[in-house]
Amino acid sequence: MNLERYTHLFELNNLSNDSNWKPLLEEKLQAAFLKPSHGHFPKWQSAVNQLSIANSTHCKFDTPIIEIGTRSDLTDQQHETILESLHALHPWRKGPFNFFGAHIDTEWRCDKKWQRIQNYLPSLKDKTILDVGCGNGYYMLRMLGDGAKNVIGVDPTLVFLAQYYGLVQCLDQNINAHLLPIAFEELPAQINQFDYVFSMGVLYHRRDPLEHLKRLLTHTLVGGSVLIETLVIDVEQSTQLIPQDRYAGMRNVWSVPSPSLVKSWLHESGYDNIQLHDIQTTQIEEQRATQWMQNYSLVNFLAPDDHNKTIEGHPAPTRAIFSARRPK
Numbered sequence: 001m002n003l004e005r006y007t008h009l010f011e012l013n014n015l016s017n018d019s020n021w022k023p024l025l026e027e028k029l030q031a032a033f034l035k036p037s038h039g040h041f042p043k044w045q046s047a048v049n050q051l052s053i054a055n056s057t058h059c060k061f062d063t064p065i066i067e068i069g070t071r072s073d074l075t076d077q078q079h080e081t082i083l084e085s086l087h088a089l090h091p092w093r094k095g096p097f098n099f100f101g102a103h104i105d106t107e108w109r110c111d112k113k114w115q116r117i118q119n120y121l122p123s124l125k126d127k128t129i130l131d132v133g134c135g136n137g138y139y140m141l142r143m144l145g146d147g148a149k150n151v152i153g154v155d156p157t158l159v160f161l162a163q164y165y166g167l168v169q170c171l172d173q174n175i176n177a178h179l180l181p182i183a184f185e186e187l188p189a190q191i192n193q194f195d196y197v198f199s200m201g202v203l204y205h206r207r208d209p210l211e212h213l214k215r216l217l218t219h220t221l222v223g224g225s226v227l228i229e230t231l232v233i234d235v236e237q238s239t240q241l242i243p244q245d246r247y248a249g250m251r252n253v254w255s256v257p258s259p260s261l262v263k264s265w266l267h268e269s270g271y272d273n274i275q276l277h278d279i280q281t282t283q284i285e286e287q288r289a290t291q292w293m294q295n296y297s298l299v300n301f302l303a304p305d306d307h308n309k310t311i312e313g314h315p316a317p318t319r320a321i322f323s324a325r326r327p328k
């Protein structure tokens, strides 16, 4: 993994009118790549290097299973090496992918969430998009598949960066999706605004959800939109669940708001045209352990005798999708 892949990003003059963001961003990237904070980083880096033996131009980003390369591009020996290296990047949470014939059956069937989003999302053709908390970039690639012009994702978790790199490094350097291994809060304020800003699976992890929504607004073009996907509690009132300890096994869930509260937060943060598009209880077919993610998954965090509740006795995970506009 190196900084070369970002050369194209730095050259995109339509991303910023202010050149100050380039040195700032370079500094952040260098810190992530040269002084990685995670002890497994060298192991991930060597897995990514091994994956570079795969070579193909075949890719399909507009299908539920993202395809990169085909099995016939590899010898049996190379296929074995690829499988081993992909497994070294465990846990694979977001996907699915088919990488040179290896079906990476990830913990999450993210294609299902993307389908729910596509049901209402206007065309992404030629749009610039910021994906906050982008994980390993599954959705970034689906956005490209739906015609987006440029996608920038931010996520500080380095194993997801390694997965993303491992998957896309064989493709053209100029692929218009860049994963920045930094926290959203570190994203230079000068970086240009986007037609769409996505924040999926992030809001309930923020100690200050209003601050998060206001920050998203600053990165959204006037007349552009945010898409918020979040855990909610499915009640009419404007209220929130503040877990005293864990929520469905997760330590860092600060607040699970009701849909009306999310709408009020969006309003208070300065958005208009606020809409709730979808609300669904997460099914264990959508989030489950597989050979690519062998840790506990949703079923282990639901009450064994009542899947409407978490093991802590809270309402079972239910997720909602909202959109809102930065007013003209």
Ligand SMILES: C[S@@+](CC[C@H](N)C(=O)[O-])C[C@H]1O[C@@H](n2cnc3c(N)ncnc32)[C@H](O)[C@@H]1O
Pocket (backbone or CB within 6 Å): 094, 110, 132, 133, 134, 135, 136, 154, 155, 156, 157, 160, 182, 183, 184, 185, 199, 200, 201, 202, 229
């Ligand atoms: C629940 S996952 C959601 C991933 C993906 N957006 C999805 O909807 O499936 C939350 C993601 O946010 C990332 N994250 C945590 N803190 C963050 C921060 N300060 N800025 C950006 N991303 C962050 C995590 O690494 C993780 O990938």
